Amino acid sequence: MALAVGIRGLTRSLLRPWVRVPGPARGRTEPAAGGGDGVRCFGSPRVLVEPDPAAGFAVMKMRNPPVNSLSLEFLTELLISLEKLESDKAFHAIILTSDCPGIFSAGLDLMEMCGRDPTHYAEYWKAVQELWLRFYLSHLVVISAINGVNAAGGCLLALSCDYRVLADNPKYAMGLNETLLGIIAPFWFKDTLVNTVGHRTAERALQLGLLFPPAEALQVGMVDKVVPEDQVLSAARSELAQWLAIPGHARQLTKSLMRKPTADRLLKERDADIQNFVRFISRDAIQKALRVYLEKLKQKKT
């Protein structure tokens, strides 16, 4: 099986980088994230970036409706946006949020893990790994402004940030709920959760597939702050000031010191992790469980 799927090659083949933002924002000069004027938003079809270079940060808005599920194309666009901001010295931080009302992310796209062939599963998983590694180890300060429900892979993305602000709405639960689907959070999902909330809370949360409403998410340390819904972005911006006041090299090296051992575990066995995923997800019983789960999601509406 061809495991050496290069995400950079993939990004080049899938996307024209920095296409003009489609829809309402196309060609428009919008107020920058931090309030500066005349800075152009940019991005790709599923990721809108509102830069505020004068303030040193950009707001990255996920907009893959209806639920920001992390499809291969969406993962690729998130990676391209991150790379673009990381390679521009004007930017020291990102605020990651959602443009889909009431939803931060429904996690990995189940359609990418259902009824496809092993080569596709391998390509998809490599992109999931890459997204985590790049966000988890980014030299930028990354703060998530969680403005909606946030399941599994979406929660992993938020846990990879340096700080999390969650909107105070009881519907906006978040957690690694993989077991509810009959699947298992991989070790690096688990490690990221353990590093955030500690072993005991993670053990219980992972086994039970718990999705924590805001008050509980705050209590267990899954998020750092809960604020009224209309203040999520402003709270993230205020928090950013403290992070940006620290000398950049000292903060970055400290982040790396804290996170590299966790990332190295995956880096050392990346191909084996892909093979495990492909084997696991290809099993008839797992495919059946995912189909049943998807069917339940659809039936919920009727």
Ligand SMILES: CCCC/C=C/CC(=O)SCCNC(=O)CCNC(=O)[C@H](O)C(C)(C)COP(=O)(O)OP(=O)(O)OC[C@H]1O[C@@H](n2cnc3c(N)ncnc32)[C@H](O)[C@@H]1OP(=O)(O)O
């Ligand atoms: C070793 C294996 C490890 C694999 C690791 C996997 C990690 C993961 O991330 S697995 C994904 C886990 N995600 C979830 O359990 C969330 C599922 N979704 C929901 O609970 C709900 O959709 C929602 C609470 C996020 C939103 O509810 P809402 O009522 O607003 O919308 P829906 O009507 O449920 O959904 C709209 C539409 O979107 C489809 N959909 C929802 N989630 C996903 C998804 N993760 N992947 C693909 N598609 C998804 C849903 O079926 C609906 O589709 P239709 O409009 O066609 O019916």
